[in-house]
Amino acid sequence: MSLSTSVQEQVSDTQIITASCPGGLGTVDAVTAYLYQQGCYINEINSFDDIDTQRFFIRIEFRPDRQSAFNRENFISGFKTKAASFDMDWTLTRKDDKAKVVIMVSKHDHCLNDLLYRYRTGDLKIEIPAIISNHPDLEELAKWHGIPYFHLPVNKDIKPQQEAMIWKIIQDCDADLVVLARYMQVLSSEMCQRLAGWAINIHHSLLPGFKGAKPYYQAYHKGVKLVGATAHYISDDLDEGPIITQGVETVDHSHYPADLAAKGQAIECQTLSRAVRWHIEQRVFLHGEKSVVFAK
Template sequence: MSDIKPVSQTHVITASCPSQPGTVDVVTRFLFEQGFYINEIHSFDDTDQDRFFIRIEFRADTATNFNRDDFCQQFGERASEFEMKWELASSPYKSKVVIMVSKHDHCLNDLLYRYRTGDLNIEIPAIISNHPDLEDLAKWHDIPYYHLPITKETKPEQEAKVFQIIQDSEADLVVLARYMQVLSSDMCKKLSGKAINIHHSLLPGFKGARPYYQAYDRGIKLVGATAHYVSDDLDEGPIISQGVETVDHSYYPQDLAAKGRDIECLTLARAVRCHIEHRIFLHGKKSVVFAK
């Protein structure tokens, strides 16, 4: 007989509701009564906004059939008493992530490596770019590559093609991995809450062209990056993750850029991981992030 135990299915429930007594108990007690084991739990009560947030990862003690419909119906009845907005996700599930990129390849390379090694539990149905430069990289990974150059005159038409690819791919998330085009207001609205951008500084920071040269001229002592959700206000969307490292007077612009590339890769990957693991709640202009 084999000593290998069957692997239990893992589930994640996320919920938010008005702050009130019993919000943790209503979820944990239900899971206990149903015979589930809690692997991980995070909660936060925003006393300024009177809003409660909770994320619980759970499993059965043994591998059993999980009836999603029964679970949702029964938990929904209890959650309604607390005006809870909630979602349930179950393994195994790979989020479909469409990546948009221009010429800089460092963030794309990092995401592809994490995808290839299984570090990020994702599928990449498409890579979209306004330049042809990275097509060979996509082909090496056997991922469809769409070259859609954009000018002021062709932007509406090309963005419509971009959005069609996203829809056809049934993407759960769009990642702007140094995609150097500003999305239109309409596109931002369509992708609200499901598109992550990486910015080459700690926001707010040095905006416009040649940011690392601006930083060098100012004698900057910190280099950072910010991953945030795309919004209609340029680089003002809810922040998910930020990375920072100290530098000093010996760093020339090219040194700052190299350091920045490393931070951008790590910060973007962290934000993607938080999104696909259902660790983020959008909370007005902010986000609540239950990172590991």
């Protein structure tokens, strides 16, 4: 067996367990001791105890010992009792599984292009069962990748019906995650509630100072010295959901509006893909109005 084959087999066997519970003695041991009892080797472990809210968070990547196979049903059955005694909310996922991601986009294609490239090359372990847009402009790009494209124009008269279609597509795709890759429509309160915790949005970090049209022109005339991007979960409060990650770079007087926009778009791509990666790798925990993120 070659080294690369051995490494690949280990990755395919790797599981991820995440848990959160009230803080207290024995929380780490509750998980790690059980893994030891099950003959599992820990590849990576992250934990955080929020002393303000007395809430504990843990994420562990592990793999079964080479001498034994991993029995998922037996593992879950055995851990349920231990988790219940600590009042744990927990999940178990297989690292190599591909998340089903529905992408929503308008006319700007930079974030969509970046995600499609990472999907095509395997950099992001995802499937994309559908792309939804309120414009027809990017249909050919979707077709080139063999991905169904749904053009659903939106105006105030038909918005409820179109959102109902969007929700049906998401459900029909059995989506694990929805990504708003510069989807320039405000979702209804009902849709935001349905997607809370599993829909990621991206926008420039010039907000709230430069709202509306041509934010980079506004920023240029104010002489900004930083541009960036914010990726967050959507919420009823526009662009104010729990933040997953942000990116920022310095600029100066030599950056004209087009330069600011180009730099901003590059940061948006990097920031959004990072947020998607951390979400599908179970690195993000919702924690009230913010998030706990075990970044890598």
